[in-house]
Amino acid sequence: MELKDLLLAPLYLIIIYATAFWARSKYTNKFTKKYFIPALSLKLGGAISLGLIYQFYYGPGTTVGGDTGNYYHQAKIILSAFEDSIDYGIRLFFSNGEFVSELRVYTKQMQWYKSPTEYFIIKTAAIFGIISFGSYAVIAMMFAITSFSGLWVMFKTFLKIYPTLTKEFAIAIFFLPSVFFWGSGLMKDSLTLGALGWVFYGFYATFIEKKNILFNFLILFAACYVIYVVKVYILLSFLPPALYWVFTENNSRIKSGAIRALVKPIFIALGLVFAYLGATIITAEDEKYSLDKIGERTRINSVYLSEYQASGSAYHIGTLDGSIGSMISVAPQAIIVALYRPFLWEVRNPFMLLSAFEALLFIFLTLKIILKVGIFKIIGFVTSKPIITFCITFSLIFAFGVGTNSGNFGTLVRYKIPLMPFYLSALYIMNAYLKRPRNTRRLAATE
Structure with missing residues (x-):
């Protein structure tokens, strides 16, 4: 970070908080109001902390390093093009990795010019850089605000379904350390996490509530586009259960039990067909995520990352040979490692310790529910509640x-943050039903 960050960051913080207090009066109620400013503050703090960590912990101590530093330095190249010529700046901003002789003086300095995913982040950072005089700290805070906006509408959407679980959803969405740290700074994760929140909001409003359908569908489409460009696999994970949710919601509104039982398999089959078609269409032009190559890509990624950072934090879940079959065989271990590890005895640094405590919370709540009800009753309960x-x-x-x-x-701690609010929210909902079995009707506004 530079001297201008020390000068501009406090000024922009005053503007941000002034705007936030105004927005709080418009977008909160008496139950959610107390979470708005603390949740935003954690996001802003996470954004600044991530930059400082990369500068002084991972970097040389003179400049921000790592991916966040690369995004920033390449965004500054776009800003310099605007300073040289508005025409050059606009052409560089809207380019898609193609060779343009007039722009070569800029593009040859950009490591990720021909990488659509990273270049999208760079262009987003450049937009924020224009309104922040190129300050890294302010750009990072803009990413945090973008992420926060999506998490806030996610929070409000969950509360539409279960309005009595305000505190629980606040913890799940705003107060998990990994989520507000890794999902706040100048990184891919901030944009995709925020976009996922808007996707959830837009999907629920469009297909479940069926309110302001055109407007909410446009929100859904824009947020899906961001995820598609940056991390399409999030969209692929979201699509099948989301479509199944639509079908089960409509199925539950059929009054006749016999017709409902007859139609449900049709809804499930249609959901799977649409999910497959959607995944095929989405990945048709992306070699990395095409369905026929995903097994081999997974093997390469796993081997590369485990070798690249084999400093005590590597884990092994089994043998991946590039086939879909080998992926299925390691599925149980993969799910366990993502949800419930690292264990406390596997911790090697402070960041792993935070992740271990989060995993411990997931383990505790999961075992508490299983031991109280039994695994088979839980499966029946989960399948009876669409959300x-x-x-x-x-x-x-x-x-x-x-x-x-x-x-x-x-x-892993960065990759898994999109699932964490949803999984913990589900655990809190199930736990609430166990605590108040006689008042279950009052828990959900939609039941």
Whole structure:
């Protein structure tokens, strides 16, 4: 970070908090109001902390390093193009990795110019850089605000379904250390986490509530586009359980039990067909995630990451030979490692310790529910509540994906943050039903 960060960050913080207190009066109620400023503050603190960690812990101590530093330094190249010529700046911003002789003086300095995913983050950082005089700290805070906006609408969406679980959803969505640290700074994770919140909000409003359908569908489409460009596998994990949720919601509104039993398999089959078609279409032009190559890609990622950071944080879940069959065989271990590890005795640094405590919370709540009700009753209960079915299914699919692709806890802690609010929210919902079995009707606004 530079001197201008020390000068501009406090000024922008005043503007941000002034705007936040104004927004709080418009977008909160008496139950959610107390969480708005603390949750935003954690996101802003996480953004600044991540930059400092990369500068003084991972970096040389003179400049921000790692991926966040690369995004920033390449965004500054776009800003310099704007300073030289508005025309050059606009052309560089809207380019897609193609060779342009007039822009070569800029593009040859950009490591990720031909990488659509990373270049999208760079262009987003450049937009924020224009309104922040190129300050890293302010750009990072803008990423944090973007992420916070998605998490806030996710929070409000869960409360539409279970309005009595305000504190529980606040913990699950805002107060998990990994989520507000890794999901706040100038990184891919901040944009995708925020976009996932908007996808959840837009999906529920469009297909479940069926309110302001056109407007909410546009929100859903825009948020899906961000995820598609940056981390398409999040969309692939979200799509099947989301479609199944739509079908089960509509199925439950059929009054006749006989017709409902007859139609439900049709809804399930249609959901699977649409999910497969959606996944095929989404990945048709992306070699990394095409369905026929995903097994081999997973093997390469796992081996590379485990070797790249084999410093005590690597884990092994079994042998991956590039086939879909080998991925299925390691699925249980992959899910366990993503949801419940690292264990406390596997901790090697302070960041792993925070992740271990989060995993311990997941283990405690999961075992508490299993021991109280039994595994078979839990399966029946989960499948009877569409929102819980969605949360658990999305979490398991996503845990399987990141568990097989990470290879070490250092990357896993970042990769898995999209599932954490959903899985913990599902656990809190189930725990609430166990605590108040006689008042279960009052828990859910939609029941």
